[in-house]
Amino acid sequence: MSTNTFHRHNNLASPSPSVAVSVEPSSNVKTRRLYQVWKGNNKFLCGGRLVFGQDASSLFLTSFLIGGPAITFCIRMLVRMKEEESLFSQLVLIGGAVLTVLDFMFLFMTSGRDPGIIPRNSQPPESDESFDINTPSMEWINNKTPNLKLPRVKDVMVNGHTVKVKFCDTCLLYRPPRASHCSICNNCVQKFDHHCPWVGQCIGSRNYPFFIMFISSSTLLCIYVFAFSWVNLVRQKGNLWSTMSHDILSVTLIVYCFIAVWFVGGLTVFHLYLISTNQTTYENFRYRYDKKENPYTKGILANFKELSCSKIPSPLVNFRTWVTEEDDGQDESYTSDLEKGLDYNGIDDHLKKKAGEKEGAYDIFVPADQDLKYSQWKPKVNSHDEKQ
Numbered sequence: 001m002s003t004n005t006f007h008r009h010n011n012l013a014s015p016s017p018s019v020a021v022s023v024e025p026s027s028n029v030k031t032r033r034l035y036q037v038w039k040g041n042n043k044f045l046c047g048g049r050l051v052f053g054q055d056a057s058s059l060f061l062t063s064f065l066i067g068g069p070a071i072t073f074c075i076r077m078l079v080r081m082k083e084e085e086s087l088f089s090q091l092v093l094i095g096g097a098v099l100t101v102l103d104f105m106f107l108f109m110t111s112g113r114d115p116g117i118i119p120r121n122s123q124p125p126e127s128d129e130s131f132d133i134n135t136p137s138m139e140w141i142n143n144k145t146p147n148l149k150l151p152r153v154k155d156v157m158v159n160g161h162t163v164k165v166k167f168c169d170t171c172l173l174y175r176p177p178r179a180s181h182c183s184i185c186n187n188c189v190q191k192f193d194h195h196c197p198w199v200g201q202c203i204g205s206r207n208y209p210f211f212i213m214f215i216s217s218s219t220l221l222c223i224y225v226f227a228f229s230w231v232n233l234v235r236q237k238g239n240l241w242s243t244m245s246h247d248i249l250s251v252t253l254i255v256y257c258f259i260a261v262w263f264v265g266g267l268t269v270f271h272l273y274l275i276s277t278n279q280t281t282y283e284n285f286r287y288r289y290d291k292k293e294n295p296y297t298k299g300i301l302a303n304f305k306e307l308s309c310s311k312i313p314s315p316l317v318n319f320r321t322w323v324t325e326e327d328d329g330q331d332e333s334y335t336s337d338l339e340k341g342l343d344y345n346g347i348d349d350h351l352k353k354k355a356g357e358k359e360g361a362y363d364i365f366v367p368a369d370q371d372l373k374y375s376q377w378k379p380k381v382n383s384h385d386e387k388q
Helices: 003-010 058-084 087-111 208-235 240-246 248-277 281-285 300-309 349-357 383-387
Strands: 029-033 043-045 050-052 153-158 161-168 180-182 187-189 194-196 201-203 322-326 333-335
Touching (some): 058 208, 058 248, 087 208, 208 300, 248 281, 248 300
Antiparallel strands (some): 043 050, 180 187
16 A cells, blocks of 8 residues: 555544644743634633533523522422421432432533544645546535645445545544534534533533433433422322412422423433434434444444443543744734644554555544544653643
8 A cells, every 4th residue: 555545544534632832932932722722612611621612601501490490309308307307308308419419410521521522724634636627526625726626525434334524624624434513612523413502512422421411310300309299299288289289389390390301301212212223413313324224333232332331532632732822923823733734644653554454444433442532643742741
């Protein structure tokens, strides 16, 4: 396999993690963290350690919708404990408090985590061939170089199936299989599922397990509050209708949870179906596997095992890495290894040898084994970053 052919294959490969930039002391060079100049629409906290989506403010509404009835229920049980001083009320209170804490924990682990953002390029990947003929049957990418033509869609092999990968005009890269560009956050995301407005974040390969736990715990919390609010009514003496007229708080919780469980419970059931078939919401809505076999499914049990037992992929972008600010008296220009010529060629010699042995196999793209995802690329560390 020739070197040129290998580099053409690398144009499809996934990028390496962000690496630190060597900064030499200079009067006209300043440094900033990457999250401070990131071109996506994300919001960052704690110095780039927490990554939120553009609509992260929706967390306040979601927290209110979850915490309002949950805290009200706990207060109601505290009042009940003072009236009865029974072990039953204490256990119900503890159970409600634990579910509430877990629900909020999974909510913020979903929302404040890098969902699997793929580093973007400042230039499109290079092509080893120039096309001077018109190709009406194929769509080409428009770029500033007239002699450089890149197909908008390329075919790669995944588990013996042909999968099309598209070129992203914003990030200037060929998206890995199952990745997609989120128009809200303005990022390409690994194994993109959807953008959830309730958590204000994209749902991708790195936060999907926490999202499943969030909606599952929300469903359990709704059922829990609904059931024990009924128990509180039934345990009171007198006629049920008379009791309901005096305990408006329990009735309100019952009605609220009955309505909410249809939404969050239906969402949980839908995602359990997606997990069992190894699909994403994005793929399911586009009916990609209605007329062809799903190349990623391994069977129901294996699909659930892949989600629950696989390691969370490492982030591809280190938002705390240093970038240089070149102050030339004009507009400020921020550059880093992510922005300078990241053309997906940072594959080690081991992978080059493997690519030579399996021409056209694109093993680096196959996401079936979570442990293999993007593990071939190694970040570089320099003395400047270590000093920080």
